[in-house]
Every structure is written in structure tokens, then in C-alpha cells.
Amino acid sequence: MEIVLAIVVGILYTAGVYLMLRRSILKFIIGLIFMSNATNLLVFISAGLVSGSPVFVDGKKVTTEAMADPLPQALVLTAIVIGLGIVVFTLALKYKFFELTGTDDLDQLKKTDD
Amino acid sequence: MITLVALPVLIPFVLIIGMLVCRSEKLARWLGPAASGLLLLLSVFLFVLVQKHGVLALQMGGWEAPFGITLVVDYLSALMLIVAAVILFAISIYALNFLPDSIKINRFFVFFFGLTMGMNGAFITGDVFNLFVWFEVMLMSSFVLITMGRSKEQLEGGIKYLALNLVGSLLFLAGVGLLYGKTGTLNMAHLAQILQNDDQAILMNTSAVLFFVAFGIKAAVFPLYFWLPASYHTPNITISSLFAGLLTKVGVYTFIRFFTLFFVHDPQFWHQMLLVIAGLTMVAGGMAAAAHYETRRILSYHIISQIGYMIMGLGIFTPLAIAGAVFFTLHNMIAKTNTFLVSGMINKARGTFELKEIGGLFKESPFMAVLFVIPAFALAGVPPISGFFAKFILIKAGIENGNYIITAVAILTAMLTLYSMIKIWSEAFLKKQPDNGRQNKSYTFGFAEYFPSVLLGSVSILMGIFALYVFGYTMEAANQLINPDLYIETVLKGVNP
Numbered sequence: 001m002e003i004v005l006a007i008v009v010g011i012l013y014t015a016g017v018y019l020m021l022r023r024s025i026l027k028f029i030i031g032l033i034f035m036s037n038a039t040n041l042l043v044f045i046s047a048g049l050v051s052g053s054p055v056f057v058d059g060k061k062v063t064t065e066a067m068a069d070p071l072p073q074a075l076v077l078t079a080i081v082i083g084l085g086i087v088v089f090t091l092a093l094k095y096k097f098f099e100l101t102g103t104d105d106l107d108q109l110k111k112t113d114d
Numbered sequence: 115m116i117t118l119v120a121l122p123v124l125i126p127f128v129l130i131i132g133m134l135v136c137r138s139e140k141l142a143r144w145l146g147p148a149a150s151g152l153l154l155l156l157s158v159f160l161f162v163l164v165q166k167h168g169v170l171a172l173q174m175g176g177w178e179a180p181f182g183i184t185l186v187v188d189y190l191s192a193l194m195l196i197v198a199a200v201i202l203f204a205i206s207i208y209a210l211n212f213l214p215d216s217i218k219i220n221r222f223f224v225f226f227f228g229l230t231m232g233m234n235g236a237f238i239t240g241d242v243f244n245l246f247v248w249f250e251v252m253l254m255s256s257f258v259l260i261t262m263g264r265s266k267e268q269l270e271g272g273i274k275y276l277a278l279n280l281v282g283s284l285l286f287l288a289g290v291g292l293l294y295g296k297t298g299t300l301n302m303a304h305l306a307q308i309l310q311n312d313d314q315a316i317l318m319n320t321s322a323v324l325f326f327v328a329f330g331i332k333a334a335v336f337p338l339y340f341w342l343p344a345s346y347h348t349p350n351i352t353i354s355s356l357f358a359g360l361l362t363k364v365g366v367y368t369f370i371r372f373f374t375l376f377f378v379h380d381p382q383f384w385h386q387m388l389l390v391i392a393g394l395t396m397v398a399g400g401m402a403a404a405a406h407y408e409t410r411r412i413l414s415y416h417i418i419s420q421i422g423y424m425i426m427g428l429g430i431f432t433p434l435a436i437a438g439a440v441f442f443t444l445h446n447m448i449a450k451t452n453t454f455l456v457s458g459m460i461n462k463a464r465g466t467f468e469l470k471e472i473g474g475l476f477k478e479s480p481f482m483a484v485l486f487v488i489p490a491f492a493l494a495g496v497p498p499i500s501g502f503f504a505k506f507i508l509i510k511a512g513i514e515n516g517n518y519i520i521t522a523v524a525i526l527t528a529m530l531t532l533y534s535m536i537k538i539w540s541e542a543f544l545k546k547q548p549d550n551g552r553q554n555k556s557y558t559f560g561f562a563e564y565f566p567s568v569l570l571g572s573v574s575i576l577m578g579i580f581a582l583y584v585f586g587y588t589m590e591a592a593n594q595l596i597n598p599d600l601y602i603e604t605v606l607k608g609v610n611p
Binding site: 028040 | 162180239243246247250254257261264265267269270271272273274276277280288290291292294295298300340343344345347348456
């Protein structure tokens with residue numbers, strides 16, 4: 001199972017980076033979502049996967065091997081919420097920018113560099 | 115008493131809510147500076163406590179380390195808190211007069227305190243994931259601040275700023291995941307304890323690289339700094355100066371914290387790497403600053419150049435060098451913010467930041483000229499102002515440790531700094547005002563306009579005059595960083611899980 005997830009993480013990162021390097025701001029944002037999901041998965045599998053066992057078991061004593069590590073799940077939950085907020089803000093920013101300039105082309109964004 | 119450690123985060127949090135519900139602008143104008151002043155007093159008090167006890171650790175929610183989140187204040191954190199609070203206090207007053215009417219002061223203060231909360235949290239947290247959360251709090255506030263006013267330029271700068279910083283955050287989080295996968299803990303003290311006695315610590319290099327790139331983006335070091343000059347000159351000058359003094363230095367703080375506390379496994383490689391990056395950062399930033407003719411752009415590039423010195427101290431990695439890096443960071447935060455504040459005054463007097471279009475300010479307002487000279491001399495390193503001692507310590511440490519190349523680069527970059535400061539001085543203050551109708555702009559500066567700059571200027575001078583004491587404190591901080599036993603002991607209380 002870890003192998004499958006590791007491959008998924010790799011694919012997500014690849015797709016994310018590819019989209020980020022496109023010229024459209026919207027594609028950039030989609031790439032950002034891919035990368036953020038890839039990172040969340042990476043954190044999630046970092047503690048190893050234990051199939052079919054809950055984090056907390058009531059009343060029964062379980063060994064640490066049979067129990068999933070709750071911390072990465074908590075971390076991922078936090079990271080997902082933060083990621084959601086960021087994506088919403090980015091989309092709002094993109095909308096405002098499009099309203100003002102009428103362009104979605106990252107190559108047009110050259111005024112502030114030099 | 116120990117619960118006071120949580121207040122640098124709690125006070126801004128209360129203020130965010132207060133500013134959200136507060137409808138009266140008049141009240142907000144009083145509340146903002148008052149709360150910043152309170153934070154300053156609190157930071158000084160925490161520093162006194164640290165002097166007495168060494169390291170303060172608060173286990174949040176009563177969960178013992180390493181299971182819960184620990185807030186830790188040591189010398190480095192306390193010093194950073196104080197200097198950040200001085201800057202916040204100055205800017206909260208500056209904002210009252212220099213924010214445009216289109217930005218409501220209540221809304222500014224909501225995100226101002228959001229940024230404060232994230233930054234203070236990053237300074238005092240003892241948990242790696244918690245640090246990530248504070249970074250996000252800080253970043254979200256700064257995203258809103260940088261796009262406040264919503265001009266075309268600002269949105270464009272905002273997109274660039276946001277894009278690179280978000281990539282940095284993702285790399286940071288990936289690093290956190292790998293770190294947890296390998297060590298099973300995210301408590302910094304616990305990590306330090308585990309990695310100290312680990313013969314396989316070399317495996318940490320993957321996450322160390324991820325952290326290095328992430329912090330490199332936040333601190334704006336050489337190949338990763340492009341977001342900074344593309345965005346810092348777009349927002350209102352109040353917001354630019356807030357960012358200039360604080361944001362990148364949080365990145366530097368995390369660099370110092372991580373690479374002294376637990377990423378100490380492969381010193382040949384990492385210290386060499388830090389030194390190379392430091393040298394390139396100094397030169398690249400300094401050259402670009404020399405090439406520009408807009409005050410905010412010069413100063414933005416100059417921030418990058420100065421980051422190099424702080425990383426240099428970390429790369430040399432002797433107690434003296436780290437003390438120098440800390441001293442330099444403290445001095446630079448104050449002086450850099452101050453130059454931005456003065457460039458805001460220049461802008462108010464002439465209506466532009468372009469050096470080619472302004473001049474004659476020395477005759478018109480000698481006091482403003484003095485206010486500019488103090489931070490400019492501090493940055494250039496003229497004794498007896500703070501920058502001289504900061505650079506002196508770093509260069510001395512470099513020579514003592516045999517790092518001659520980086521020392522030479524540091525000295526040469528000081529010339530570039532001097533050049534860009536002289537450029538602003540001679541163009542804006544000495545040269546005659548070009549005949550373009552800008553000098554007729556009527557303006558009057560009262561006490562409130564001058565005060566923030568006067569405050570920061572006097573802190574710079576005092577840091578120079580009492581350099582011995584400041585150096586003593588930074589040396590204390592460096593010793594705590596190089597020998598983290600007390601830190602580990604205070605956080606874990608002898609627990610050996």
C-alpha cells in the first residue's frame with residue numbers, strides 16, 4: 001500500500017510542478033492544489049500505514065503495532081484546512097487581478113520586476 | 115509566572131478579534147499603538163525572566179513534552195521578541211499618519227496583529243509543526259497586507275510574493291513529514307536529543323535540504339530571493355517597512371534555530387553550503403541595489419544583501435560568529451525598517467520614490483536628513499552606531515576561524531552598501547531639486563510623523579554606544595545555541611522517552 005501511495009505522491013508532484021510552470025495563473029493554482037495534496041499524502045504516509053486499525057480503541061489494550069499513529073493524521077487535518085484557506089485566497093486574488101487587467105497570462109506580469 | 119510565555123501570541127490574538135468588532139476608527143488608532151507598547155513591555159519582562167532562569171518553557175494544555183506543544187523562550191527568542199516589538203510599536207504609530215485614506219486603519223490593524231501573532235509564535239514555539247502553522251498565520255496576514263489597496267501593481271506583486279512563498283511552505287511541510295517519519299517526534303528539544311546520539315543522522319539530509327530551501331525562500335537568500343524585489347516596492351510604505359524589518363528575519367531566525375539545534379550532523383557540507391550561499395546573497399543583493407534609482411527598490415535589494423551577513427555568521431559556526439549573526443540581525447531589523455520609514459517621509463514630501471526626480475531635501479528639512487543618516491550609517495557600518503560592531507564581530511570571527519574568502523566578500527559588500535546609501539543621500543538630500551514642480555507639494559511633519567523614526571534611530575545609536583551589553587546578551591544567546599543542553603533539559607525535564 002505504501003508503494004502505491006508513494007507513486008501517487010510522485011505523480012501528484014510531477015503534475016503539480018508541470019502545471020506551475022505553465023503560463024496561466026489558473027493552471028498555476030491547480031498545480032498548487034496538486035502539490036499541496038501530494039505533500040499532505042507524504043506527511044500522512046510518513047508514519048507508516050496500518051490497515052484496518054483505528055487510532056483510539058475504547059476499553060481494549062492494543063499494541064503500538066496494531067494501532068495507527070494519530071499524530072500524522074492530526075497534522076494532515078491541520079494542513080488540509082490551511083491549504084483550503086490558501087487556495088481560496090489565491091483564487092480570490094486571481095479573480096481580482098483578472099478583473100483589473102483582463103489577463104490570465106503570467107508572462108504579462110513583468111511590471112514589478114527589473 | 116511561566117504562563118506569561120503564551121502572552122506574545124495571546125495579546126495579538128485578542129487584538130485581532132478586538133479590531134474586527136471595533137467599528138470606531140478613533141478607538142483603533144489608540145488601541146493599536148497601546149497594544150504594541152504593551153507587547154514591548156511584555157517582551158522586556160520576558161527577557162528579564164530569561165536572564166534569571168536561562169530558558170523558559172511552557173507546556174501548552176498541560177501535555178508533557180514531547181507529546182504536546184511547547185513554547186520556549188531562550189535568549190535568542192527573547193532578543194528577537196524585543197526588537198520585533200520595538201519595530202511593531204514604531205510602525206503602529208507610523209501607520210496612523212502614513213496609511214492612505216483608502217485603507218481603513220481598523221482593517222490594517224487586524225492583519226498587522228495577525229502578522230504579529232504569527233511572527234511571535236514562530237519566535238517562541240518549540241515544535242516544528244507548530245512553527246509551520248505560525249508561518250502560515252504570518253503569511254496569510256502578509257498576503258492580505260501586500261494586496262491591500264488593490265492597485266494593478268500590488269496584485270501583480272502579490273501574486274509573485276504568494277507563489278514563491280506557498281511553494282516554500284509546501285516544501286517546509288514535506289520536510290516536516292519526512293522528519294517525523296525518521297525520528298517519530300516533532301518537538302525541537304526531543305529532536306536535538308535524538309539526533310545528538312544518532313550515528314545515522316546523515317539520513318536527515320533529505321529533510322534538511324527541504325527545510326533549507328523552504329527557509330531560504332522565506333529569508334530571501336541567493337537563488338531564491340526573486341519574490342522580494344518583485345513585491346516589496348508595491349504596497350503602501352507602512353506595509354513595506356513592516357515587511358522589510360520583520361518577514362525575512364523570521365526566516366533567518368528559523369535558519370539559526372534549526373541549524374544549531376538539530377541539523378548539526380554534517381557540518382563540513384552544511385557550513386560550506388551556508389557560506390557559499392551567504393557570499394552570493396551579499397554580492398547579488400548589493401550589486402542590484404547599486405544599479406537601481408528608486409529608493410524602495412534600492413532598499414529591497416539591500417535587504418537581501420544584508421541577509422547574507424546573517425547567514426555568514428551561521429556558516430562560520432563559532433560562538434563568536436553566531437553572536438555576530440544575532441547582533442547583526444537585531445541591528446539590521448531596526449536600521450532597515452528605519453530607512454524605509456524615512457523613504458516614506460521623502461515620498462510624502464515629494465510624491466515619488468524616484469531618486470532622479472527629487473532633491474534639495476537637506477536644505478528644506480535638515481532634521482529628516484539626520485533621521486536618514488543614522489540608519490544609513492548604521493547599515494554602512496560607521497562607528498559608533500550599531501552596524502559597525504555587528505560587522506566587526508562577524509569579520510573578526512571570520513578571520514579567527516580562517517574563513518578568509520567570505521570575510522573579504524563581506525568587507526567588499528560593505529562598500530556596495532556604502533555606495534547605495536551615498537546614492538540616496540546625494541540624490542535625495544544634497545542635489546538640487548530638479549525643475550519638475552514636485553517641490554511645491556505642501557507638507558508639514560509634526561512630532562507624530564517624526565517619532566517612529568526618531569525612536570528607531572535612537573535604538574540604533576544606543577545599540578552602538580552600549581554595544582558591550584548587547585554583545586554580552588548575543589554571546590549568551592550564541593552559547594545557548596551552541597550548547598543546547600539547557601534548552602533540552604528545560605523542555606524535556608529529564609524525561610527520556
